[in-house]
Amino acid sequence: MTTSTDGKIPVTVLTGFLGAGKTTLLNRIMTEQHGKRIAIIQNEFGEIGIDGALVINADEEIFEMNNGCICCTVRGDLIRILGNLQKRRHKFDYVLIETDGLADPAPVAQTFFVDPDMQESWKLDGIVTIVDAKHVDLHWDTNDEVKEQIAFADVILLNKTDLVTTSDVARIERKIRSINTLGKLHFTQKSELPIAHVLDIGAFDLKRILDVKPQFLEPEVPFEWSGIYELESGRYEMKLDKGPDPVMDIVMMELLDTSSECLFRAREAAVVEFSSVEFEKIKDKSMFSPDGRLREIQTDGALTLTLDVPQNGRYLLFTQHHPEEFNLRLLRKRQQIAASSSTVHNVEHEHDSEISSVSIEFPGDLDQKRLNEWMAKLLREKGVDIFRMKGIVSVQGQPNRFVFHGVHMLFDGIPEQPWGKRPRLNQMVFVGKNLDKKELNDGLRGCLA
Amino acid sequence: MKNERTVSIQRLHPTERHFFDETVLQCAWSPAANTVAIITADGKLHAATVQTLKKPMSIVAHAAGALRVAWAPDGKLIATTGQDGALRIWRPDDRSLVMEHQLGTQWVGELAWLSDEVVAAGVGKKLFVVGVSKPTVREIASFENTITGIAWRNERELVVTTYGKALRLDVAREGEHVVGRFEYPEAMLVLNLSPDGRYAAIGCQDSAARVWTVAEDNDAVQMSGHQEKVQVLSWSVDSKHLAMSGGAELSVWSFAGSGPRDTKPIPLLGHRDVVVAANFAPKGKRLASVDKSGVLCVWDITRATETPLAAGLNKSTIHAAEWSADGDYLITGDQDGSAALWNVSRV
Numbered sequence: 001m002t003t004s005t006d007g008k009i010p011v012t013v014l015t016g017f018l019g020a021g022k023t024t025l026l027n028r029i030m031t032e033q034h035g036k037r038i039a040i041i042q043n044e045f046g047e048i049g050i051d052g053a054l055v056i057n058a059d060e061e062i063f064e065m066n067n068g069c070i071c072c073t074v075r076g077d078l079i080r081i082l083g084n085l086q087k088r089r090h091k092f093d094y095v096l097i098e099t100d101g102l103a104d105p106a107p108v109a110q111t112f113f114v115d116p117d118m119q120e121s122w123k124l125d126g127i128v129t130i131v132d133a134k135h136v137d138l139h140w141d142t143n144d145e146v147k148e149q150i151a152f153a154d155v156i157l158l159n160k161t162d163l164v165t166t167s168d169v170a171r172i173e174r175k176i177r178s179i180n181t182l183g184k185l186h187f188t189q190k191s192e193l194p195i196a197h198v199l200d201i202g203a204f205d206l207k208r209i210l211d212v213k214p215q216f217l218e219p220e221v222p223f224e225w226s227g228i229y230e231l232e233s234g235r236y237e238m239k240l241d242k243g244p245d246p247v248m249d250i251v252m253m254e255l256l257d258t259s260s261e262c263l264f265r266a267r268e269a270a271v272v273e274f275s276s277v278e279f280e281k282i283k284d285k286s287m288f289s290p291d292g293r294l295r296e297i298q299t300d301g302a303l304t305l306t307l308d309v310p311q312n313g314r315y316l317l318f319t320q321h322h323p324e325e326f327n328l329r330l331l332r333k334r335q336q337i338a339a340s341s342s343t344v345h346n347v348e349h350e351h352d353s354e355i356s357s358v359s360i361e362f363p364g365d366l367d368q369k370r371l372n373e374w375m376a377k378l379l380r381e382k383g384v385d386i387f388r389m390k391g392i393v394s395v396q397g398q399p400n401r402f403v404f405h406g407v408h409m410l411f412d413g414i415p416e417q418p419w420g421k422r423p424r425l426n427q428m429v430f431v432g433k434n435l436d437k438k439e440l441n442d443g444l445r446g447c448l449a
Numbered sequence: 450m451k452n453e454r455t456v457s458i459q460r461l462h463p464t465e466r467h468f469f470d471e472t473v474l475q476c477a478w479s480p481a482a483n484t485v486a487i488i489t490a491d492g493k494l495h496a497a498t499v500q501t502l503k504k505p506m507s508i509v510a511h512a513a514g515a516l517r518v519a520w521a522p523d524g525k526l527i528a529t530t531g532q533d534g535a536l537r538i539w540r541p542d543d544r545s546l547v548m549e550h551q552l553g554t555q556w557v558g559e560l561a562w563l564s565d566e567v568v569a570a571g572v573g574k575k576l577f578v579v580g581v582s583k584p585t586v587r588e589i590a591s592f593e594n595t596i597t598g599i600a601w602r603n604e605r606e607l608v609v610t611t612y613g614k615a616l617r618l619d620v621a622r623e624g625e626h627v628v629g630r631f632e633y634p635e636a637m638l639v640l641n642l643s644p645d646g647r648y649a650a651i652g653c654q655d656s657a658a659r660v661w662t663v664a665e666d667n668d669a670v671q672m673s674g675h676q677e678k679v680q681v682l683s684w685s686v687d688s689k690h691l692a693m694s695g696g697a698e699l700s701v702w703s704f705a706g707s708g709p710r711d712t713k714p715i716p717l718l719g720h721r722d723v724v725v726a727a728n729f730a731p732k733g734k735r736l737a738s739v740d741k742s743g744v745l746c747v748w749d750i751t752r753a754t755e756t757p758l759a760a761g762l763n764k765s766t767i768h769a770a771e772w773s774a775d776g777d778y779l780i781t782g783d784q785d786g787s788a789a790l791w792n793v794s795r796v
Contacts (some may be wrong), residue, residue: 394709
């Protein structure tokens, strides 16, 4: 059961292009044992009908939305339907709204903030967007809705990853991250993932804003190449020739499986390791193991390293530069071992979209008055283009962190936990259209006390 | 001028109360006799008289949930609509299903009888006119937006509100049906046509009501001043007064003489919580109103006072408060599933 201290029923908005897998996820949610009684509001043009009988058996109720196009008129509709559901609130404890594939999530989200009845009885838990890895490229440039739905999302399911190659997944991921750095990204097949990743996430809960960490874009990845090797335990030779750079950083780690999720985590770990100030310098005849630690190879001449693999398994090697530049080879008993798969990073910078994210972070205290004025002006002038916004700021004279979020012009903020001994920082992330990174940066920095 | 502090408010207590299994959604009195039809959240239709409230006749009308109930003008048939997309007509005397029509898969949210023979129903963006004794279903029009209210002006004409648009339709004519139109960018939430068919009062999301003079297809008069969206509207039987509420404020506008333009409404002060229903009595100028906290007030708007004649308290939020045909009783239905009968013959 969902327990809500404020008595409000949580609502999750599910978006995604036609065929992305929304209905599959809905069916999954409804058949899984999660103890929730869910009412579903589904658009009349839903992908495929959900079997009403099945739903009744599952003790859940389906309500079809009256309106075809959610973006223009459904706000009233939603109020009407939820107003009716409100009278039957003891029958369910969660509501899922499945939007039309072409829907703009903004009016749906805003409904929960502007209407008093809605504010009193419901709370928007999060916006979940499903992206079809197989077909997203087809719609990317022709349908703004695809990008807008990604931009609005708190959770993004990159679905059908089994139908595309690993490098396609990485490329689409870069596309997604070029738009939205805030949303939590999950790689899925047949919309399969733990339900806790999509329900009760508290994305609009100011007290949980601190949980959100922006995911930075691929161009910030400090390696150019990664490859997966299937290795048996034992010793290997890694040979390199003199290359264009005097040193090259590498990280090698064991990979539990080749799922997109696992690769994603491995890459995140590598990003962290590459920025580590503690690294081992290795030169000719040095020995190393795939322990996930950062190593700087002296590449001012040809060299041979010894790799000690402790156990049979899959290993992922990240290299600062492309291995071809150094003629990097991995050998066992003089036999060269090729990577079973490899990815080239940072080759294309997907900034073709006018929708993007801007992250700002700097230390110091802000002047309350100046901050209020700047924020008011920003939302007045740029609110239409700002889809989502989240932040934590340090206000001069205030012992507590000030946290806030916004959807277009709607803004909500509260003082949260005290700073205590932590360094006082300002962190802000915007997702929106035509965002001017410099202007936003200068604007917020201009509020420094 | 009467001193308000000396005005006494009669205390109301229910004379009868019955608990159903689920929340009461709507109550409707028979126009001919003191029989009431009640729909509950479990999709059941109940019918009872003043004497038999505790022993109602109950049937499952819409298993997926009921939405609307209305009596035919002669009081012999009851129409119900539901979340199953169906319209059903019942004869309460023998609990029989007279006819049913599956109008779609969506909620049938609006319902209005024209005569004992004809009923109109709104389903999403579609409007149907259904014949009863000779079962016929005619789809009148497909609208751009969801239908939020329907009301018959006369045998030919229907007034329909949708989000952002109100239309006067000639349903007797083939082909082009729209004979009058009023557009407003805000969501139109509720429609109430004056009994004389002259005015369509429309409650809007932007905390205002607009009254469109349908008869002349004139521009609307706007009535604002409320805190929240207007979901409650009621006309007095002589079409001279309109009660409206948005939030906890209830006010009455006069349409006598040259109308309400440049006038101020009578404020009715008695509710502290959001008013969920207000209805004028079938005769005279008494008005009943209920709020979210369960407060029931009965007013006489001819009195030069802002306080109610009588007031009562119900334990939970009241969803419906309807006058019996003779004006002697009020029935209320609430969130906890109870229907209460209040004798107001001496108020």
